[in-house]
Amino acid sequence: MNREILNLKNLSVSYGDINILKDIDLSLKKGEILGIVGESGSGKSTLIKSIMGILDENASIDGEINFEGKDLASLSLKDYRKIKGKEISMIFQNPTEYFNPTRKISKQFIETIRSHNDISKQEIQKKSINTFKFLGLQDGKKIWNSYPFELSGGMNQRVAIALSIMLEPKILLADEPTSALDVTVQAQVVKELLKLRQKLNTSIILVTHNIGVASYMSDNIGVMYGGRIIEYGESEELINNPKHPYTKILINSVPVINGNIPNGIEGSLPNFQDIKEGCVFLDRCKYASRECKIKVPSAKYWGKSHWSSCLIENEEIAL
Numbered sequence: 001m002n003r004e005i006l007n008l009k010n011l012s013v014s015y016g017d018i019n020i021l022k023d024i025d026l027s028l029k030k031g032e033i034l035g036i037v038g039e040s041g042s043g044k045s046t047l048i049k050s051i052m053g054i055l056d057e058n059a060s061i062d063g064e065i066n067f068e069g070k071d072l073a074s075l076s077l078k079d080y081r082k083i084k085g086k087e088i089s090m091i092f093q094n095p096t097e098y099f100n101p102t103r104k105i106s107k108q109f110i111e112t113i114r115s116h117n118d119i120s121k122q123e124i125q126k127k128s129i130n131t132f133k134f135l136g137l138q139d140g141k142k143i144w145n146s147y148p149f150e151l152s153g154g155m156n157q158r159v160a161i162a163l164s165i166m167l168e169p170k171i172l173l174a175d176e177p178t179s180a181l182d183v184t185v186q187a188q189v190v191k192e193l194l195k196l197r198q199k200l201n202t203s204i205i206l207v208t209h210n211i212g213v214a215s216y217m218s219d220n221i222g223v224m225y226g227g228r229i230i231e232y233g234e235s236e237e238l239i240n241n242p243k244h245p246y247t248k249i250l251i252n253s254v255p256v257i258n259g260n261i262p263n264g265i266e267g268s269l270p271n272f273q274d275i276k277e278g279c280v281f282l283d284r285c286k287y288a289s290r291e292c293k294i295k296v297p298s299a300k301y302w303g304k305s306h307w308s309s310c311l312i313e314n315e316e317i318a319l
């Protein structure tokens with residue numbers, strides 16, 4: 001059994017007076033890929049930014065982020081900096097957030113790697129070109145000497161992935177890593193992330209709005225709604241046997257080749273400032289009862305690790 005590498009306990013995050021993440025409990029094992037799915041605005045980025053220690057200045061954090069025996073939420077910025085980028089690294093949705101457009105790739109790699117490790121420029125160049133190759137980028141020398149604007153979006157994303165794995169992080173946080181790319185490049189990036197896990201046993205948290213991508217890649221999936229995890233389980237089990245009405249809607253909204261075009265998801269997420277008591281999915285749930293208005297559902301277990309938080313008896317919820 002692989003050991004646990006990250007454990008979030010009662011993690012809550014607020015921006016000013018507005019609470020966004022509420023009581024998140026999650027665990028990640030060595031070599032595990034955990035998918036976090038939900039619509040835009042459900043709090044997915046806030047979750048991984050809090051693990052990476054890059055929340056905006058107006059954010060406050062409560063609860064624990066335990067990484068190899070240290071609670072990251074209580075570390076000083078200086079100690080956090082030693083971990084982030086090296087032991088925990090992140091791939092952004094848009095590689096332009098990563099690179100400075102006016103500086104060559106080589107300079108940016110050397111600077112980032114040297115801020116953590118004392119290795120020579122030649123060694124960094126050699127390792128970078130090998131990492132480019134590992135990610136299917138053949139012309140490594142040319143890329144090394146390029147500016148980001150000279151590379152395509154797909155190439156930039158893979159070079160950004162190369163930089164984030166150069167120091168062989170134990171955890172890789174991937175925030176919609178494929179959504180800015182065209183479909184063929186998306187498939188390549190997904191394959192490379194899987195290869196990375198296979199080669200280095202890296203643990204990955206993959207944030208995506210696409211439950212199809214999450215189910216293909218992840219061992220376990222957490223479904224996020226209104227800043228809460230509302231269902232969690234082993235991927236295949238969760239996809240084949242969803243329990244929360246929102247998970248069922250999300251699964252039905254995935255386009256199927258040669259199948260019906262899904263209708264999308266009716267309604268919109270609640271405003272965070274309006275979430276008070278009761279179930280967070282209340283306004284969009286056609287099964288909601290009076291009890292759902294006043295009671296926050298606790299986790300109901302359907303198997304060893306599969307749980308959902310919903311008060312409605314599951315037989316009543318049609319797929």
Ligand SMILES: Nc1ncnc2c1ncn2[C@@H]1O[C@H](COP(=O)(O)OP(=O)(O)OP(=O)(O)O)[C@@H](O)[C@H]1O
Pocket residue numbers: 015020038039040041042043044045046047056058209272
């Ligand atoms: N610095 C901030 N100050 C105030 N509110 C913020 C800040 N950053 C994010 N939010 C709010 O937090 C909520 C959750 O945003 P978040 O980006 O985590 O969601 P998301 O699920 O990742 O969405 P997306 O897929 O669009 O990135 C949103 O309502 C957003 O407006």
